[in-house]
Amino acid sequence: EAGVTQFPSHSVIEKGQTVTLRCDPISGHDNLYWYRRVMGKEIKFLLHFVKESKQDESGMPNNRFLAERTGGTYSTLKVQPAELEDSGVYFCASSLDRSYNSPLHFGNGTRLTVT
């Protein structure tokens, strides 16, 4: 089966611009998560979807970040306007069940560089 797919793999934008990251989860996985690793620090949780509903967005850093999952399939994460501190690697993950019952499968990540 195809794994979690993220697009683009790399993005370089200027401060103040907008970027949209896309994630396609494994088919049949209702749970979709966004995580990020900035400035070489630990990987941090951003938010969790179950189908199209946001279950937990407590990790979203501020209102410049907007995540959507229309139709409960793929998800997008928009950063508008981007700031320098947003640079890092953004990971998407999906799981069949809540993560305490089944493992999370991560995509290859999107490396975002804000200059």
Added chain:
Amino acid sequence: GIQVEQSPPDLILQEGANSTLRCNFSDSVNNLQWFHQNPWGQLINLFYIPSGTKQNGRLSATTVATERYSLLYISSSQTTDSGVYFCAVVSGGSNYKLTFGKGTLLTVNP
């Protein structure tokens, strides 16, 4: 929230050597996973191991949940094993949110 500590923070090995990476966590967990982030940034799932022992080729992992630690063993290391190894847990209080440790940076020299 739960604290996840990994040791050592950095490790340099010669190809062929064995190593043990440790992950300590501060509370009971429902889920524990080990990941390898390779030099290209990809996050590879190595083990889903909330308890017990598993083996996959040259890698094996053991989690002793009652003592709140997990170990990742790498035998006969290869240069392709280089990268950052992360331990991540889901604690009982938040049954879906993975908390990651800071990782162990492994460098395997030829």
